[in-house]
Amino acid sequence: MPELPEVETIKEELLPHIVGRTISGVTLFWERMLRQPLPAEFHPRISGQKITGLSRRGKYLIFQLGGGNCLIAHLRMSGSLLFGRGLPPEYTRAIIHLDNGNNIFFRDPRKFGTLQLVKDSDSVLCKLGPEPLSPSFTPEILYDSLKKRKAPIKAVLLDQGFIAGIGNMYADEALFAAGIHPLRPANSLSRTEVKSLHRVIREVLQEAISSKGASVSTYFRPGGETGTAHSQFQVAHRGGKPCPVCDTPIQRIPIRQRGSYFCPKCQPEA
DNA sequence: CCCGGAACCTGAAGGC
DNA sequence: TGCCTTCAGGTTCCGG
Structure with missing residues (x-):
């Protein structure tokens, strides 16, 4: 189950491959994983956006996008993000397609994981307590x-x-x-x-x-x-x-x- | 505010 | 062998 160390590892290892790339589109095989907005608004808003950063807060992964959007992913209990090209692995619930032909496969057998596209990441992250590894946690x-x-x-x-x-x-x-x-x-x-x-x-x-x-x-x-x-x-x-x-x-x-x-x-x- | 329990899901494992 | 039940747990929601 991904907890802070697992999400931190994913962030570190994914980051060099994706920052600076542009999202050409997202395929959703399990629409209920998308918390907001509705798919009709989601697809046009995310397609063509450049990934400017990737960060972690708690167990959330935050993809910073151009145009003032953030894509926030939570892997819950059985999710993982696999990077590569070719056929999606079994249990892939979503694919984030990049402009150079690579993909981020959101694999999640239990279907508990979530994605949401928001203007302000704080609207999702504000309810979290302190980061245990930050200096301000005393x-x-x-x-x-x-x-x-x-x-x-x-x-x-x-x-x-x-x-x-x-x-x-x-x-x-x-x-x-x-x-x-x-x-x-x-x-x-x-x-x-x-x-x-x-x-x-x-x-x-x-x-x-x-x-x-x-x-x-x-x-x-x-x-x-x-x-x-x-x-x-x-x-x-x-x-x-x-x-x-x-x-x-x-x-x-x-x-x-x-x-x-x-x-x-x-x-x-x- | 604080606390406990159900719901969301599906594959794996155990019982009979 | 095969069906059935139980377990696994991050988060949200609901009731007390």
């Missing part, structure tokens, strides 16, 4: 915001309006690295614990970016390669296996309908 800000939340810390880390870009895998990894039980009420964390959590969130995300993301299930990089971050996972998707620190079997419990993996000994409930 331990003090994290502590103050956690104080206002009594939901399980795991659920709060997944709230994109609280902090942007963390998904199920990296939330589990960060909580393990900080030794914090995922069900702990967010407002029960001590200043020391929050300082530690703040540090490991950054470390876990930064290391995953260095490994080009985690290829569990359907994540691929634009060239079709996988990432290797999952090979460094301590607890995520490792239910029943021994904790790498203490050998206790890793537990899996549902929190907000999502599988949460943790070590009951290294991450005590109290």
Whole structure:
């Protein structure tokens, strides 16, 4: 599932191939992925637009276009963007055609991914919380915001309006690295614990970016390669296996309908 | 505002 | 073998 490190990798690897190119057209095989505007307005507005930049905010990818438009993509759970020419891969839901014959294939078996063309990217991105890797995200800000939340810390880390870009895998990894039980009420964390959590969130995300993301299930990089971050996972998707620190079997419990993996000994409930 | 649960989807995996 | 159920989870929407 693409989370911040996966989307960051896609952005970095796609960017050199597409910036400066012009979109000759977009093919939609699954129209419901287009959030706005309606297809009749979408096609004439995007065709012929030059791609002037590509950026990431949270798990969103933002294609900056000439003419004051932005194309915003979200890969949700099973999406990937594959770059190339030739026949579209299986499960391709949209194709962004470039003027030099190359394409961006939006592959998405689960059909959860979205595209939207907007004048102002902030209309979509304004509800996101801080970027965890930005300098303005400090331990003090994290502590103050956690104080206002009594939901399980795991659920709060997944709230994109609280902090942007963390998904199920990296939330589990960060909580393990900080030794914090995922069900702990967010407002029960001590200043020391929050300082530690703040540090490991950054470390876990930064290391995953260095490994080009985690290829569990359907994540691929634009060239079709996988990432290797999952090979460094301590607890995520490792239910029943021994904790790498203490050998206790890793537990899996549902929190907000999502599988949460943790070590009951290294991450005590109290 | 805050919280929890359903809905959106489809392939994979497990049960009988 | 084959049908059926369950699981996977990012986001949005809805109800309390």
